[in-house]
Amino acid sequence: MNTPSLTPWDETQARLRELADLDGIIGLAHWDQRVTMPPGGAASRASQLGTLSTLRHERLTHPRLVELSETLDAGDDPARVAALRSLRRAVRQATRTPARLVSALAEAEALTYNAWTEAKANDNFAPFAGPLTGLIALVREKIAACRENEADAYDVLLEGYDPGTTVASLDPMFARLTEGLKTTLDRVRGLPQPPPLTGRWPLEPQRALHKRISAALGYDYDRGRFDETVHPFSVSVGHGDARLCAHLYEDDLLRGLTGTLHEAGHAMYEQGLPQRWRGLGIDAAASYGLHESQSRFWENVIGRSAAFCQLLARETNLSFPDAPVRPSQLFGALNRVEPSLVRIFADEVTYNLHIALRYRLERALLSGELPVAELPGAWDDGMEATLGLRPTKLSEGALQDVHWSSGLFGYFPSYTLGNLYAAALRFTMEERVPTLWDDVARGDLSPALGFLREHIHDKGHLLDAPALVESVTGPRDLVADLLAHLNQRVSEAYGV
Structure with missing residues (x-):
């Protein structure tokens, strides 16, 4: 993103709008997977979601956005204070999570979801057990990468959904x-x-x-x-x-x-x-x-x-x-x-x-x-x-x-x-x-x-x-x- 003429806050907003656009596309892909996608599209969709998640992670951990998150001054504007708090929280977690792991998680989630639909339809846990085991291993890896001062490993996950809950x-x-x-x-x-x-x-x-x-x-x-x-x-x-x-x-x-x-x-x-x-x-x-x-x-x-x-x-x-x-x-x-x-x-x-x-x-x-x-x-x-x-x-x-x-x-x-x-x-x-x-x-x-x-x-x-x-x-x-x-x-x- 080439933004030489923008103020630091304008540049930050442009970068955050790009992240919001990626979130919308990822949401659309998930909606399609659950509503209209044929079963044969599962592997391709897993790859697509992995690519999109990696791209989003690259944008969020871009050195310039990291720099902006560290140097921006919100002043006394409540919206900017909240925005900076939210940005720093997101950047902190993203920079601790390797891009490889982000992609692996997205692909594993898509494949595990499809294994779940099959297992549930056939009342058979076996097709689900292996993919779930692999996904849990990746979640543990993410916890290890992101954990800092949390008293419990589970607190790392809670912070992503309900900040402050432990x-x-x-x-x-x-x-x-x-x-x-x-x-x-x-x-x-x-x-x-x-x-x-x-x-x-x-x-x-x-x-x-x-x-x-x-x-x-x-x-x-x-x-x-x-x-x-x-x-x-x-x-x-x-x-x-x-x-x-x-x-x-x-x-x-x-x-x-x-x-x-x-x-x-x-x-x-x-x-x-x-x-x-x-x-x-x-x-x-x-x-x-x-x-x-x-x-x-x-x-x-x-x-x-x-x-x-x-x-x-x-x-x-x-x-x-x-x-x-x-x-x-x-x-x-x-x-x-x-x-x-x-x-x-x-x-x-x-x-x-x-x-x-x-x-x-x-x-x-x-x-x-x-x-x-x-x-x-x-x-x-x-x-x-x-x-x-x-x-x-x-x-x-x-x-x-x-x-x-x-x-x-x-x-x-x-x-x-x-x-x-x-x-x-x-x-x-x-x-x-x-x-x-x-x-x-x-x-x-x-x-x-x-x-x-x-x-x-x-x-x-x-x-x-x-x-x-x-x-x-x-x-x-x-x-x-x-x-x-x-x-x-x-x-x-x-x-x-």
């Missing part, structure tokens, strides 16, 4: 939360269950329902699109292009809808990020945990509320007039507390117990305490000890999640952090938007989205997530907030 903070949080969740489970044990929503839900009217509901939330289809895939996800290809991908179930309407609410929450966060900071590197989510708070807010805080069920009933009956549903019927079905084997289908109360198990297992995998070959058995034992259920097939056990096949070690705690933030945002929003639930019941979700746009989305990465959330909510006990939210929902659904 094993020392997660362990007591999970312990306290687990104890509270088990108390909540005890409250409903033995009580009559709200009935599930049963029936057959043809896919074509389902698609229309998913699109209407996501649009009602505020998802902008002029800047996004709806596709179907094996595992729901969302991806940003750049400002103005945030895509959501869903999985529909003909025999379970709510299972697919909650997934779409979740992914729409992610995509709406991307659509609300501040374009004015493009080129500063802070036109981005403050952390992955905060990103999960936005998806969990719409999926759970709004999506499982009695008020939202009034809107959902109207829209569902529009798509399926021959199988009318009542708001109370939907509310009961959405808030059943019933331990299940699969995380993405878990109720709100048991969901974080799934995360706590994965947190323990992936730390054991990375430390070498748990060999990959023993993962299925350790998973099954952990599920039985945690929720009293034992998987009978791998798609409901160790192969159910896409994360490890994609190299996302250290990501799972972000889900629980997201739930904690979402609960705090709920109680704060109720205080500041007194008509919130009346608005939702009428089908007007703009006050809720407007609050998030103003206080979360538009702030980008001006602050790290804990500080940003506290700037909105004030000091709060996040574990207490989440438990209060869950206990209130249980009381409403079970009448206790």
